[in-house]
Amino acid sequence: MKKDDQKLLKALLDGELPDESGRFGIFGGQYAPETLMPALKKLEKNIKIFLNDKAFQEELMSELNSWAGRPTALTYASQLSKKWGVEVFLKREDMTHTGAHKINNALGQAMLAKKLGVKRIVAETGAGQHGVACAAACARVGLPCTIYMGAIDIERQAPNVDRMKQLGTEVISVLSGDQTLRAAIDEAFRDWVSDPENTHYILGSVVGPHPFPYLVREMQSIIGKEARRQMLEIDQRLPDAVFACVGGGSNAIGLFHAFLGDLEVELFGIEAGGTSNDLGENAATLASGKPGILHGTYSMLLHDDDGLIQETHSVSAGLDYPGVGPEHAFLQSINRVQYTSAKDDEALELLREVCENEGILPAIESSHAFVEAKKWANENTGKRVLIGLSGRGDKDMPTLSKLMNK
């Protein structure tokens, strides 16, 4: 890393970023409609209070442990290790309650919302994992919840839709825009704008206007803190490389953060490479996007020469998003994290390999991280890798069944 980049990294680790204006370097900010500004400022103020409040932190930790199933296991993947010629460790967010890392953020924000005294929760969901996590967390804290979900996603993630309804949540099908995650976020914002004082919007990823990228990262950083401690407990050795999939990027930020200061640890974020490198056939924002503004934040973005946001494609609904968290754009710009992509078929192939060798069914999203880890292992025999297994693949069974019966 260059000296200037190291300085910026230090500022991030010292808590100086995001700065007063909600920026990580040039990325981030608060590009929100005026109606939301008072609510965002209020949220900013309350985050400062509650994230530093010992009683709230203890209450949250107790719920994370006794209700959400933390700490999650660190699994040594013995078969993959043998096959790949490296030591493979998996951080098992798939073992949390509701089956993915999303619960860390949903529970934390729902408890925060309860403290703020709001009357209802809105949220968006892509794969349905964040929706299910919100539905469960809202039931737990006693707040009514409305989830916006794109019509296309409702079809490809059907089991999760019924789970949300079972948990007492209202699921609204979004027929506008591209009918996936991006349109669902648009719609959740529209709902929030109509009653910002009494509603809290639980954004599901490290995107959106400040303070969301910061808030969600704080809620997810427990993943990396646990994983780093668990690795050291084994033999006082850190991994040589860490891999996580990136859509909006919340599980990756959560896993990376504890390792950012360990410069000897290489960090890899893997985006959805879809079917090809052409615009519209993938969701590889950091690899092929340009800076722009969407959903309240300045970050890397897939958009055309007229500034219109592009349709994306990925076999995994959770990575199917044309933007990415501003902190990822920042980490890329200072060369601390390398971002690559994995194609649909590569991810599905690794999903099968993990199933057959380790008896674990990863989400299609998480399978993207395994693709890059395997490639890296090929050239780094004897090293140690840590892979973020962000969620379980049960929700992908409709997609997987279709492929199996082809």
Place this chain on the structure above:
Amino acid sequence: MIGGKYIEEKIRAPKEPGPAIVPFITAGYPNTKDFKQTLYEISKKADVIEIGVPFSDPMADGVTIQRSSHMAIENGVTLTWIFNQLNEINLDTPIVLMSYLNPLYVFGMEELVDASLESGVDGFIVPDLPIEESKELNQRLTEAGLALIQLVTPATPKDRIEMISDQSRGFIYAVTVKGVTGGEGALSADVTEYLKQVQEISKIPVCAGFGIREKSDVEMIADYVDGIIVGSAIVETIEQGNSPTEFLDRLKN
């Protein structure tokens, strides 16, 4: 005269008695060939014309503007196309572009000022650009005499209305409801209190928008504002093939 001063003057001295009328139309909707003709026609009644630049993710808009924006994109409408069309006509009415930030950002700030001066665009309304983020654009536009029109809403605290009013040029856009454009419900009774407050604070004209659909809405707020902005209702009128000028006539008479 151009820009903020020109807009202010036209709103202070409307073509017909009563509040100034600021219609909004989505560029190139329902089709591209009638765009210039529609502009000519509504300029007979309009004191300022607001033109919507279509965007793929119109976060602050309700179903009508979402639909028109989507169709306009399908019709090939871009910011460049809009500037080219405006270059071909000459209106006696100030033009304001309503655009989300990303199309403007991609176009380039310097190019935006040049193209505006050349084609007769006087100002901009950017719904996802609060004052915290508007410094650069505001500075560039102000230097060229162009207006960045800022918004206030019923959720905006008093001290913030003051800050926004100091930075706004042309007029202040007072959003009348919480929520997105095109609301169906009637304006709430306390909207007049809110508009009175904005009017008291502001040194430049105040125009109210969001959810204004008919004469009774205009009558309710006419005494508290300098102008009214009507968007979804006129877009629906054009969509149904009816005359926008007759619609504008009915708002006042």
